[in-house]
Amino acid sequence: MHADPHIQSLLRLADDALILGQRLSAWCGHGPILEEDIAVSNIALDLVGQARNLYALAGQREGAGRDEDQWAFFRTDREFQNHLLVEQPNGHFGDTMVRQMLYDAFHLEQMGFLAQQKVDEDLAGIAAKAFKEVQYHWEHSSQWIVRLGDGTEESHDKVQQSLNALWSFTGELFMEDEVDQAGRMSGLLPELAILQTAWLTRVSDCLKEAHLTAPEGLWMQRGGKQGLHSEHLSYLLAEMQTLPRTYPDAVW
Amino acid sequence: MNLTDHERIDRAWRQVRGVHDPELPFLTVEEMGMIRGVRIHEKHLLVSLTPTYSGCPATDVISEDVLAAVQAVEPDAQVEVVLSPAWTTDWILDSAKEKMRTHGIAPPEKGQADRAFLTGKGKVVPCPRCGTDNTHMVSAFGSTACKAHFSCKECLEPFEHFKCI
Numbered sequence: 121m122h123a124d125p126h127i128q129s130l131l132r133l134a135d136d137a138l139i140l141g142q143r144l145s146a147w148c149g150h151g152p153i154l155e156e157d158i159a160v161s162n163i164a165l166d167l168v169g170q171a172r173n174l175y176a177l178a179g180q181r182e183g184a185g186r187d188e189d190q191w192a193f194f195r196t197d198r199e200f201q202n203h204l205l206v207e208q209p210n211g212h213f214g215d216t217m218v219r220q221m222l223y224d225a226f227h228l229e230q231m232g233f234l235a236q237q238k239v240d241e242d243l244a245g246i247a248a249k250a251f252k253e254v255q256y257h258w259e260h261s262s263q264w265i266v267r268l269g270d271g272t273e274e275s276h277d278k279v280q281q282s283l284n285a286l287w288s289f290t291g292e293l294f295m296e297d298e299v300d301q302a303g304r305m306s307g308l309l310p311e312l313a314i315l316q317t318a319w320l321t322r323v324s325d326c327l328k329e330a331h332l333t334a335p336e337g338l339w340m341q342r343g344g345k346q347g348l349h350s351e352h353l354s355y356l357l358a359e360m361q362t363l364p365r366t367y368p369d370a371v372w
Numbered sequence: 373m374n375l376t377d378h379e380r381i382d383r384a385w386r387q388v389r390g391v392h393d394p395e396l397p398f399l400t401v402e403e404m405g406m407i408r409g410v411r412i413h414e415k416h417l418l419v420s421l422t423p424t425y426s427g428c429p430a431t432d433v434i435s436e437d438v439l440a441a442v443q444a445v446e447p448d449a450q451v452e453v454v455l456s457p458a459w460t461t462d463w464i465l466d467s468a469k470e471k472m473r474t475h476g477i478a479p480p481e482k483g484q485a486d487r488a489f490l491t492g493k494g495k496v497v498p499c500p501r502c503g504t505d506n507t508h509m510v511s512a513f514g515s516t517a518c519k520a521h522f523s524c525k526e527c528l529e530p531f532e533h534f535k536c537i
C-alpha cells in the first residue's frame with residue numbers, strides 16, 4: 121500500500137480500469153456476434169487507456185520514476201486495490217454484461233464528480249475524457265440488460281441469476297475507508313453515500329425496465345480496496361504479467 | 373540564421389500541418405483538432421497535442437510523427453501530450469468534415485452536449501453515400517474507438533459515423 125492517500129486514490133481508480141479492461145479484452149475474438157466482439161474490445165481499449173493515463177499521473181505524483189508498466193506489471197495481487205466486482209470472471213455474456221452495467225453506473229457517477237473537482241486538475245482532465253467514454257459504455261451495457269432481462273424466459277432467468285451472484289460485490293463500491301475519507305475531506309473524492317443514491321436510482325431504473333429484481337438482504341463482500349481479493353485476481357494477474365516479468369526489459 | 377520566435381513557430385506549424393492521422397489518412401492531425409498549439413518554451417519549440425480517446429492506439433504514432441516533423445527543422449523541439457481540457461469532436465475543422473463525407477464517413481455534428489445524439493438515438497445521421505436520413509445505428513462501437521457503425525435503409529450500404537464526444 122502507498123503511504124500517500126492521494127496517490128493511493130489514483131491507483132485505485134487505475135486498478136479498477138485496468139482489471140476490468142483486461143477482463144473485457146478476453147472477449148476479443150469470442151463475442152457472441154461480430155458487432156459485440158468489436159464493442160466489448162473497444163470498451164476494453166477505453167478502460168486500458170484510462171488506466172494508462174491514471175498510472176502515469178500516479179507515477180508523476182510519486183516522483184520516483186515509476187511508469188505505467190511498473191504499476192501494472194510489477195505489483196502483486198495484494199498491492200492491487202481494485203474493487204472485487206471488476207475482477208469477477210467473465211462467465212457467460214449475461215454475467216459480463218451485468219457486471220458491466222453495475223460498474224458502468226458507478227463509474228459514470230464517479231467520473232462525473234472527478235471531472236468537476238478542483239483539487240487535482242490533471243485528474244479532472246483524465247476524468248472529463250473518461251466521463252464521455254463511459255456514457256457510451258453505460259448505454260451499451262444497460263441496453264443489453266434490458267434486452268436480456270426483457271427477452272426470452274431463458275435469457276431473463278440467466279441474467280437474474282447473474283445479478284443474484286454479482287450483487288454482493290456492489291456494497292464495497294460505497295464503503296468508505298480511511299483513504300476515501302481523506303479524499304472526501306480534501307475534496308478530491310466524492311461522498312460515497314451520495315454516489316450510492318445516484319447509482320441506485322440509475323441501476324433500479326434499468327432493472328425495472330428489464331423486469332429484473334435486485335436481491336435483498338445480502339451479505340456484502342469487501343476487501344478489494346484493501347488488497348484482499350478473491351482468488352480470481354491472482355490468475356488474471358499471472359496471465360497479464362507473465363511476459364513482462366519473464367522478460368523485464370523487453371520492448372516492442 | 374536568426375529567426376524571430378514568430379517565424380520559428382510559423383515554420384513549425386508548416387511542418388506539423390503535413391502530419392496525417394494514421395487511422396484517417398486523408399486527414400491531418402491539425403484538421404482533427406489534435407494540435408492545441410505551438411510555442412516557444414525555455415527557448416525550445418514545444419508542440420501541444422491532445423489525444424482523441426483515452427485508449428486510442430494511434431496516439432503514440434501521431435505523437436512520434438509530430439515530433440519527427442518538428443525536429444526536422446529544430447532538432448531540440450519537443451512534443452507534450454495535454455489531457456486537459458479533453459478533446460471534443462467540436463474541435464474537428466469543417467474542412468475535415470467535408471473530407472469525411474467524401475470518404476463515406478458521416479461526420480460528427482456540433483453540440484456534443486446533446487445526450488440523445490451522443491448515443492446516436494433519435495437523432496438523424498444522413499447517409500454519406502446517398503444523403504437520405506433513413507438510416508439506423510447497428511452498433512455504437514465501430515472499427516476504431518472514434519466511430520459508430522450505421523446502415524442505410526435506402527441504398528442499403530453500411531457506413532461509419534464519427535461519434536460525437
Ligand SMILES: [Zn+2]
Nearest residue numbers: 499502524527
Ligand atoms: Zn444511403
